[in-house]
Amino acid sequence: MIRRARPLLGTFVEIRARADQAVLTHAFEAVAQAHALMSYQDTASELSRLNSEAWRRPVPVHPWTWRVLAAARWLHVHSAGAFDCTVPDGPDAGMDAVELLPGRTVRFRRRVRLDLSGIAKGFAVDRAIDRLRRAGSQGLVNAGGDLRVFGPSAEPILVRDPDQPQRLRPLGTLADGALATSAPYFSEQDGRWAVRDPRDGGSPSRYRSVSVLAPTCLRADALTKVVWVRGAEAAGPLLARLRAEAIVL
Structure with missing residues (x-):
């Protein structure tokens, strides 16, 4: 099992796999390509x-x-x-x-701006997994809260405690699936967070942390925002349709 990490996507991306170094490099290149295409901050994207x-x-x-x-x-x-x-x-x-x-x-249709950071990071993780799967039997990609695992062995999954961010809370194990977590651990200001309800501009505060388990990291990443805005119960039918489930703290 080879383990490497690089700064990408505004965080550290860790890749672990039963494969050679060239395969990990290829996986990192997929993450870098997604970043180059869909970075909101990069004026050349x-x-x-x-x-x-x-x-x-x-x-x-x-x-x-x-x-x-x-x-x-x-x-x-x-x-x-x-x-x-x-x-x-x-x-x-x-x-x-x-x-x-x-x-x-x-x-x-009119002058708007897009910020794909709420979905593109999960997509980048999925593309790295695609490249690892072709050459390895087991591995994972972890991009600062967006995790996807493949292979026969389950990986323990941990999330930060929303009240004590330096402490990790176990959520169980994950095999052949993805987990994404959204929480205002270090970005909260005046009791509010950057996640907004696009329908009224409000900042939902019903939870301290939202994690979503799904088949792909794109789904898990995006659905955390849906759960924040609509609540786990209201988002339930969409979660079920996409074979996902939410864990809220």
């Missing part, structure tokens, strides 16, 4: 180009960006608007402005 140009004209995008945008649109519709990747800096924000056109081109 494809997402930044979309944000600056797509409200003027259709913009062709990479297949990975297209897949993430399609997933984000689907989740927006099926979560009753609880999942929304637009930046809330004006009255015209909203995922309904994003049009996916033939030929993998994207157009915004």
Whole structure:
């Protein structure tokens, strides 16, 4: 079992696998490619180009960006608007402005900006897992709260205690699945957190931590935001449809 870590996606990404070093390098390259395509902060990313140009004209995008945008649109519709990747800096924000056109081109109906950080990190983990699976029998990718495991052995899963972030709380084990956790451990200000309800702009405070178990990290990552906004009970039908479950603290 080889273990390596690199700073990517605004966190440290750890990859562990029964494979050689070249395979791990290939997996890290997948994470780096997803970051280069969909980073909100990088002015050279494809997402930044979309944000600056797509409200003027259709913009062709990479297949990975297209897949993430399609997933984000689907989740927006099926979560009753609880999942929304637009930046809330004006009255015209909203995922309904994003049009996916033939030929993998994207157009915004009005001037909006997208921030895909609530779903793209999970997608990047999934792409790294794809590359590990082709060459190894067992492994995991952990990207700062987004974890996916494959192979015959279960891995223990731990989350930070929301009241004592330096302390870890066990949640059980995970095999052939993904876990994502969202919590305001170190970012809380005045009792509020950056997760917002896109329908009214409020900051839900019903939980201290939300974790979602799902088949893929993209689903787990995105669904944590849906649970924060709608609550675990209201989000239950969507979780069941996507073969996911929530653990809230």
